[in-house]
Amino acid sequence: MPWHYDVPEATVERFTRYLAVLRELGRVGQETASSEEIAEHAGVNAAQVRKDLSYCGELGKRGVGYTVADVHRHLEGVLGVEEEQSVVVIGAGNIGSALVGYAGFRERGFRIAGVFDNSPDRIGRRVHGREILPMTRLQSVVRGNRAQLAIVAVPAGAAQGVVDALVEAGICCILNVAPGRVKAPHHVVIRHIDTTTELEVLSFCLKESGFKA
Amino acid sequence: MPWHYDVPEATVERFTRYLAVLRELGRVGQETASSEEIAEHAGVNAAQVRKDLSYCGELGKRGVGYTVADVHRHLEGVLGVEEEQSVVVIGAGNIGSALVGYAGFRERGFRIAGVFDNSPDRIGRRVHGREILPMTRLQSVVRGNRAQLAIVAVPAGAAQGVVDALVEAGICCILNVAPGRVKAPHHVVIRHIDTTTELEVLSFCLKESGFKA
DNA sequence: CAGTGTGAAGCGCTTCACAGCT
DNA sequence: AGCTGTGAAGCGCTTCACACTG
Numbered sequence: 428m429p430w431h432y433d434v435p436e437a438t439v440e441r442f443t444r445y446l447a448v449l450r451e452l453g454r455v456g457q458e459t460a461s462s463e464e465i466a467e468h469a470g471v472n473a474a475q476v477r478k479d480l481s482y483c484g485e486l487g488k489r490g491v492g493y494t495v496a497d498v499h500r501h502l503e504g505v506l507g508v509e510e511e512q513s514v515v516v517i518g519a520g521n522i523g524s525a526l527v528g529y530a531g532f533r534e535r536g537f538r539i540a541g542v543f544d545n546s547p548d549r550i551g552r553r554v555h556g557r558e559i560l561p562m563t564r565l566q567s568v569v570r571g572n573r574a575q576l577a578i579v580a581v582p583a584g585a586a587q588g589v590v591d592a593l594v595e596a597g598i599c600c601i602l603n604v605a606p607g608r609v610k611a612p613h614h615v616v617i618r619h620i621d622t623t624t625e626l627e628v629l630s631f632c633l634k635e636s637g638f639k640a
Numbered sequence: 641m642p643w644h645y646d647v648p649e650a651t652v653e654r655f656t657r658y659l660a661v662l663r664e665l666g667r668v669g670q671e672t673a674s675s676e677e678i679a680e681h682a683g684v685n686a687a688q689v690r691k692d693l694s695y696c697g698e699l700g701k702r703g704v705g706y707t708v709a710d711v712h713r714h715l716e717g718v719l720g721v722e723e724e725q726s727v728v729v730i731g732a733g734n735i736g737s738a739l740v741g742y743a744g745f746r747e748r749g750f751r752i753a754g755v756f757d758n759s760p761d762r763i764g765r766r767v768h769g770r771e772i773l774p775m776t777r778l779q780s781v782v783r784g785n786r787a788q789l790a791i792v793a794v795p796a797g798a799a800q801g802v803v804d805a806l807v808e809a810g811i812c813c814i815l816n817v818a819p820g821r822v823k824a825p826h827h828v829v830i831r832h833i834d835t836t837t838e839l840e841v842l843s844f845c846l847k848e849s850g851f852k853a
Numbered sequence: 854c855a856g857t858g859t860g861a862a863g864c865g866c867t868t869c870a871c872a873g874c875t
Numbered sequence: 876a877g878c879t880g881t882g883a884a885g886c887g888c889t890t891c892a893c894a895c896t897g
Contacts, residue, residue, distance in 0.1 A: 433848075434848070435865075435866065436841075437865090437866065437867090438866090439841050439844050440837070440841060442840075442844070443834075443837045443840040443841065444821075444837075446840070447819070447820065461877090461878065461879090462878075462879070463878085469821075470821055471867095472867070472868065472869095474867080474868055474869070474870090474881095475866095475867065475868075477878090477879060477880065477881085478866095478867080478868090478880080478881075480879095480880095481879085481880055481881075485879080485880070486879095487878075487879050487880080488874085488875070488878085488879075489873075489874040489875055489877075489878055489879045489880080490874070490875045490876075490877045490878050490879080491875075491877080491878070491879085492877090492878065492879080493879090505844065506840045506841075506843050506844045507843040507844060507846055507847050508840060508843055512839075512843055514839065521737070521738035521739075521741040521742060522738045522739075522742065524734070524738065525734035525735045525737065525738035526734075526735075526835065528734040529734060529735065529835070531796075531819055531835075531836050532835075532836060532839070535836045535839075535840070537836065537839050575846055576839060576842055576843065576846075578835075578839075583744075599846075600842040600843070600845050600846055601842075602835070602838050602839060602842060604835075606660070606744055607660065608657075608682075608683050616842060616845045618838050618841065618842060620833055620835065620838060621656075622739065622742070622744075622745075622791075622815070622817075622833065623744050623745060623748045623750065624653070624656045624657075625815050625831050625833060626725075626727065626745070626748075626750050626789060626791075626815060627655075627656040627659070627719045627721060627748070628649075628652050628653060628656065628719075628831065629789055629813040629814075629815060629829060629831060630719050630720040630721055630725055630789065630813070631652050631655070631718065631719045631720060632813050632829040633720055633788055633789075633812075633813055634720050635646075635647070648887075648888065650887090650888065650889090651888090674855085674856065674857090675856075675857070676856085684889095685889070685890065685891095686856095687859095687889080687890055687891070687892090688888095688889065688890075690856090690857060690858065690859085691858080691859075691888095691889080691890090693857095693858095694857085694858055694859075698857080698858070699857095700856075700857050700858080701856085701857080701896090701897065702855080702856055702857045702858080702895070702896045702897055703854070703855045703856055703857080703896070703897050704855080704856070704857085704897070705855090705856065705857080706857090
């Protein structure tokens with residue numbers, strides 16, 4: 428994988444959008460696309476698309492555009508989703524269970540390797556066909572599946588402990604769906620999803636009509 | 641509400657974090673806090689906290705710090721969550737149902753005014769004690785509850801139609817939990833949550849250890 | 854003094870504009 | 876001619892540094 432310099436986080440986030448756009452264009456049989464066209468679908472500026480894609484080398488043909496299949500494959504490589512990635516989910520409450528049942532993961536290259544919880548009520552039960560495992564099994568499942576990603580979907584108060592356990596088990600990329608921040612060593616990357624926070628921002632937008640998001 | 645100029649979106653997002661920090665500090669009975677302390681808990685720079693809070697006017701006392709209860713109340717006002725906001729949820733599948741059952745909304749000032757779906761299998765059933773309503777009831781529920789916020793949790797293909805219906809019903813702030821982008825008139829604010837996208841970004845981080853998020 | 858409020862510097866992302874391929 | 880790739884300008888957010896104040 429020819430990888431040059433450091434890519435802005437914002438660019439990586441757009442990569443995921445471009446990937447979705449190209450997947451769709453490929454599905455309808457389109458062979459090439461201009462930066463203009465990709466930009467249109469992704470909802471960004473065309474120069475932005477060109478600059479972003481240029482991080483991957485010179486993928487386009489001048490006077491022609493980009494080869495859909497080509498760029499698609501390339502972005503999959505850059506994002507590391509050419510082959511299936513194993514993910515563990517911690518927390519089998521409402522949200523954890525919903526995520527386990529979410530078909531979109533599989534379609535986009537993520538396989539759920541295990542679902543964990545520490546509540547005796549839940550351990551042993553099944554969600555969407557998968558047995559809920561005790562946290563004591565975490566390390567062996569992570570290793571057995573070479574899982575590198577984890578989703579934390581537990582109550583706020585339990586999140587820090589879960590993150591610690593994940594780090595201990597060798598996970599270094601974590602998606603935290605619990606509200607509130609958690610601490611982790613520097614080499615661990617944590618991203619947050621907080622639905623309530625999003626609602627609060629939208630609520631702000633209500634008063635501030637001059638606000639554009 | 642003394643509101644001056646345009647606030648950067650990044651600042652609004654941090655407001656939600658400060659609010660959480662202050663709520664917690666208030667809960668443990670702390671009366672004042674310095675920008676340093678707030679910054680520590682929120683995981684940002686102290687100067688950032690001061691600059692952000694200065695958008696609300698001069699809330700702090702020099703040589704002392706900020707009055708916790710004061711700033712807390714002020715931020716609630718700025719975010720428009722001093723009093724309960726009604727939210728409608730569209731889509732009663734895995735994720736929509738999980739959100740309806742999520743206690744965190746209520747605690748932070750959001751009340752679910754109605755859950756909708758267009759599947760005859762689901763209409764009339766209950767999720768977490770609430771009856772699933774047909775989309776035909778949307779407009780009257782929105783009006784009856786003066787709902788201004790909506791969460792869309794339907795399959796990607798159905799999202800655009802749902803958004804159109806919401807706009808038609810008078811909603812202008814939408815949280816889209818469905819993958820993919822949707823179009824809406826300029827005055828409508830849409831924010832997106834896409835768990836798979838977050839996983840893709842994390843997957844990128846796996847290869848790029850020089851990447852900091 | 855301790856800690857806020859803020860102009861100014863710093864920095865990184867976005868957009869422009871155009872040279873350079875095909 | 877058409878469209879990419881990219882240096883440079885533009886712009887907005889973050890951080891610094893310090894005047895100012897209780």
